[in-house]
Structure formats: structure tokens, C-alpha cells
Amino acid sequence: MSPDDKEILNLMASPDKKEEAFSLLLNQHKERLYWHIRKMVLLHSDADDLLQNTFIKVWNHLDTFRGDSSIFTWLYRIATNETLNFLNKKKETLLNEPGDLELLMIDQITHDPLFEGEEIQKRLQKCILALPEKQRLVFNMKYFDDLTYDEISEILGTSTGALKASYFHAVRKIEAFIKNEVF
Amino acid sequence: MDKKIFGNKKVPFKVPENYFESFQVRLPQNTYPFPGENNPTGGLLSIVKPWLTLAAGILLVALVYTQIPKWFVQEKLTTTVTHQNEDSLLNALVLTIDEEFIQEWLLEGEIPIIIPIDTAAWPTSITEEEMAMLTQFE
Numbered sequence: 001m002s003p004d005d006k007e008i009l010n011l012m013a014s015p016d017k018k019e020e021a022f023s024l025l026l027n028q029h030k031e032r033l034y035w036h037i038r039k040m041v042l043l044h045s046d047a048d049d050l051l052q053n054t055f056i057k058v059w060n061h062l063d064t065f066r067g068d069s070s071i072f073t074w075l076y077r078i079a080t081n082e083t084l085n086f087l088n089k090k091k092e093t094l095l096n097e098p099g100d101l102e103l104l105m106i107d108q109i110t111h112d113p114l115f116e117g118e119e120i121q122k123r124l125q126k127c128i129l130a131l132p133e134k135q136r137l138v139f140n141m142k143y144f145d146d147l148t149y150d151e152i153s154e155i156l157g158t159s160t161g162a163l164k165a166s167y168f169h170a171v172r173k174i175e176a177f178i179k180n181e182v183f
Numbered sequence: 184m185d186k187k188i189f190g191n192k193k194v195p196f197k198v199p200e201n202y203f204e205s206f207q208v209r210l211p212q213n214t215y216p217f218p219g220e221n222n223p224t225g226g227l228l229s230i231v232k233p234w235l236t237l238a239a240g241i242l243l244v245a246l247v248y249t250q251i252p253k254w255f256v257q258e259k260l261t262t263t264v265t266h267q268n269e270d271s272l273l274n275a276l277v278l279t280i281d282e283e284f285i286q287e288w289l290l291e292g293e294i295p296i297i298i299p300i301d302t303a304a305w306p307t308s309i310t311e312e313e314m315a316m317l318t319q320f321e
Contacts (some may be wrong), residue, residue: 023207031203038196048202055210117195125195144194 005071012062022059033079039140040083042105044114050086054079076155102129127177131170138163139170
């Protein structure tokens with residue numbers, strides 16, 4: 001457990017310091033969580049909503065956190081669940097056509113004024129969108145967030161072996177998409 | 184990893200200006216109140232508010248169903264009451280007026296029938312035609 005985590009846990013232990021603990025936690029992790037969510041949902045407005053929901057849940061369950069895992073892992077898990085639930089609901093509203101959500105999101109990348117990447121980055125994002133959701137999540141966490149397999153395993157509740165295989169397949173698929181100019 | 188394929192690992196998105204700076208300020212105000220801050224009665228109000236809303240809704244529906252039909256039949260109801268009042272008045276008057284007085288009042292102004300005082304002048308027998316003539320009123 002990091003010194004920051006210990007400090008936050010100590011503050012959380014006393015009810016009158018709960019707000020202070022929450023502020024510390026929010027300041028330390030909001031940006032990292034935002035980018036984690038944003039890479040999955042792509043749109044800023046969606047990411048903003050989900051980040052707010054994540055911190056509301058964190059606030060509401062602050063008392064239940066016992067420090068069995070690191071605060072960072074706990075926050076990532078909440079944010080990931082919020083994001084996956086959001087994507088599933090969005091899929092349900094799109095007439096249950098598989099692939100509809102991915103097409104919509106690819107279109108959003110093309111027209112999003114908050115997308116500032118080069119062409120190669122845009123192509124990479126389109127390739128990532130074509131991956132199955134879990135592979136996409138693993139790829140983002142490993143490639144962009146530089147999380148270790150152990151950390152990802154703790155967040156997603158999946159074995160490291162399965163994660164390694166998932167990441168390997170994701171990389172191979174993206175390479176194939178780019179080389180074959182699918183996107 | 185090949186950078187020609189995966190780029191420079193930079194996330195190709197940006198956020199609105201001052202988003203992260205304002206996020207912390209916005210969060211407590213827009214999404215939930217901190218306990219004991221701004222509104223100390225917020226907890227009680229949040230519990231009672233849905234029930235008050237429900238009660239107000241039921242009251243409104245009840246008013247609509249009971250009051251609006253009355254507006255449409257108000258005129259009819261008033262007429263009925265007036266008639267009832269007139270009948271009562273007449274009944275009350277009937278009880279107070281003397282019947283003999285009414286008879287006198289009815290006969291007032293009528294032409295009296297002149298019957299000869301001398302009964303000797305009366306015919307000993309009278310036919311039905313004569314009787315009809317005598318009793319005929321104009």
C-alpha cells in the first residue's frame with residue numbers, strides 16, 4: 001500500500017475527515033480514471049458523465065473500502081464496471097444489431113472536434129474499436145496505461161494467463177487490420 | 184511494437200479547457216451534496232419530497248374529477264333548487280290562507296243570479312229545457 005493510500009485510509013477512518021479523504025483521492029486519480037474511461041467510450045461528454053458517476057459511487061461506498069486492494073485498483077474497478085454497463089446499455093438501444101455501436105463510435109472519431117490525433121492514431125483507434133470489448137479493455141490498459149498484468153488481473157478479476165493471451169490476440173488483430181488496410 | 188502501426192502511444196483525444204480543474208468544483212455542487220454542507224435538511228426533504236409529490240398528484244386528480252363536472256351542470260342544479268323553493272312557498276301559502284276567503288275572492292266580480300223572491304211565481308213544474316236555461320251561466 002502506498003503512503004498516499006495510507007494517508008487516505010487514515011482520513012477515511014474518522015467521519016469528520018471523510019470529505020478531505022475524498023478530495024485527496026479525487027485529485028490523485030481523476031485524470032487517470034478519465035482517460036481510462038475516455039478510451040473506451042471515446043466521447044468526452046460520455047466520459048465526463050461516467051467519471052462523475054464513478055466518483056459518486058466512490059463517495060457512497062467510501063465507508064465500505066477496507067484496504068484489501070490498493071485504492072487505485074478499487075477505483076479502476078468501479079470505473080471499468082460503470083463503463084462496461086454504459087456500453088452494454090448503449091448497445092441495447094441500437095436495435096441489438098451487433099457492430100452498430102462500433103460503427104457509431106468510428107463515426108464519432110471522424111467527426112469529434114476533441115480528437116486531435118494524427119491519421120495513424122485515428123486508424124489505430126478504429127482498429128481498437130473493432131476488437132471485442134474485453135480485448136479492447138485489456139489492450140488499452142496494457143498498451144496506453146502501462147498497467148502490469150497483475151494489476152489488470154486484480155481489476156478485471158481475470159487470470160494473468162488469459163490476459164496475456166487476450167493482449168497477444170489484440171495486437172495481432174490490429175497489425176492485420178493495418179497491414180490489410182481494413183481501416 | 185512497430186511505431187508505424189501503433190503510433191507514438193499518445194492518446195489522440197483532448198478535453199475542454201480547464202476541464203480537470205473545474206471537475207472537482209463541479210462534482211459536489213452538481214451531483215450530490217456533501218453531508219452538513221449547504222443544506223442541512225436535504226436528507227429529510229429528499230425522503231419526504233416523493234411522497235408530497237404523490238399526494239399532490241392524487242389531490243389534483245381528485246379535484247379535476249369532482250370540480251370540473253360541477254362547472255358544467257351548475258346552471259341545471261340552480262334551476263332545480265329554484266323550483267323546489269317555489270313549491271315549498273306555495274305549500275306554505277296554502278296552509279295559511281282561509282278557504283272561505285278564497286271562495287269569496289273567486290266569486291268577487293261575478294254577475295249574481297237573480298232568483299225571483301216570490302216563490303209563488305215559480306212554475307209548478309219545470310221542464311229540463313227551462314232548468315237548463317235557468318242554470319246556464321255566461
